[in-house]
Amino acid sequence: WTIPVVIVIAVLVVGLGVALLALRRARRVRSSISIHSTMQHMRSIGHLSVFKVFTKEIVTQNDHSWGEFGAKYLSWAISGRKMAMIFEFEIDFRYDLRRPEFEIRESPEGGYAIAMPPCLHxxxxxxxxxxxxxxxxxxxxLLPDLVSSFVGGRFTETDKNRLVAAARDHAEQQASDLIGSLQSEVQNSAKATLQSISKAFGAEDVTFEFAPQGRLDFTVDVAEKVVAG
Structure with a gap:
């Protein structure tokens, strides 16, 4: 096998080995904003996860980034009932190593250049x-007696879905703000991971080329316990 092929295989093997450990560590995070800059795991579909941000946001007043319906609900719930809302989300930074932009090229001098695809979020x-x-x-x-006085005794599935959609939009907006400021940290984490693996197989001289980010590539999901209320 050539060194480029060995590097890719090694990433897969090492990633699978640290997956369970990374997930256990993730569950222990309790701070308001926590950043993990080590490789979390390699999925069987070829995604290399290199960086995670855990955010806990405390909303104590009307926040217009939640949209018209969300802002109306939060304004009533917080100011009228003397409540604060705790909103938790995480951002996973990963690279899809199956994309055509990912390449490992051998230079005439004996080193290697690794071209990375755009980062996924x-x-x-x-x-x-x-x-x-x-x-x-x-x-x-979505406690029934909490919403009943707000909506006159009836809170429909449509209303609930609109609140979940407002939470989804808010998380995407907050994530966009964080992603722009963390690009260098994410790239450094990817470099450190792949350099360590490359050196283990004798590739000492390795350089990296990162594709321009362009439009942010988002996938936003909602935990089942949030959807179920």
């Missing part, structure tokens, strides 16, 4: 909770 909405300051307790975010 997966945004996961982990949880939405309301904190009752008067009762000093957390409430499910």
């Amino acid at each position: 997966e945004v996961h909405i982990r949880n939405i909770r309301f904190y009752d300051e008067q009762g000093s307790r957390f409430l499910p975010w």
